[in-house]
Amino acid sequence: MKMRILLPLAACGFAASLLGLAGCTTVNTVENAQKEGQRQMVTDLRAVTDASLARKVSIVGVNQAMTPGGLLKVQVELLNRTRSLQRFNYRFEWFDANGMQVNNVISAVIPDQIEGMESKMISSIAPSPSCKDFRVKFIEAN
């Protein structure tokens, strides 16, 4: 009888320690309240097929700018809505004025991570001045 009570208790303790190991570390931030910079926000179109990832690492917004050399620069703001570190992969794809994907030799699947409740920016620059549109793909890491 004693064993029956002890076993679930031990299991609960083990689970709690695992949660502790997984780490519920969140991020505190401070920034200037009066912003000098103005973000040129983009109206975005989202396709969510992994609701689990979207719930954990959500897209706050997308803004764009032009580099001095006339290349499109895109920045995506992400927010980890959980209290633990999340790992994910992302990749930028670029398209020309005709909607054709621009072949890019350095198009990489980039592994990244984000702390609990952290807001993070990821960005990329178009591989050529002909790039007019973009798409960012997110995949949960293994």
Next chain:
Amino acid sequence: MKNKIILSLVAAAFPILVTGCATAHYVETGGRENVVSINQINVQDYIQAANAAVNDLLASGALDRVANPPAVLAMSRIVNNTGQQIDTDMLTKKIRVALLQSGKAVTTTTFGLGGTAEDPLAKGIQQESEFSNDQKTTRTPDFSLSGKIIETSVRAGSTRQTTYSFQLSLTDKQGLAVWEGEKEITKQGTREAVGF
């Protein structure tokens, strides 16, 4: 009886599962199914480093500040300070291709370290052309690209961690480093893994 059936089913499925995982197949180069090594630079690391370098270089606008665009780039030395034998073209070729595609820079193949040309035939043709036309057609490079790859390894118990630093410098004709970039890639684990 039931146990015997289950056991034989598991035994039959085991080789299928094992061989299924080990069967050779193609994966996307640099994709998330690639093998991740801790003490080795993987192909996805080169792609990531080149991606970061090109993004940073294009954003800086350093290549746009030349009199006659596109800028002419000469490849200098990339020092390998890692414990492994690597071909630095795995990094530099990707950067060259990306810069060429961007329209911001072209790389000379007839101007190299110590007077050695990457493409000796092209250099011969260029010299022949200059001789027959009696005029200099060679455009001296606006910039040279040099760099270093550094490996730093640490260990805590059975967990290993390696950081690869890809450092690059773009130097102009005055000998000034007008752009410098560094991308660090850190990998941690106890053993190699398939996928990331």
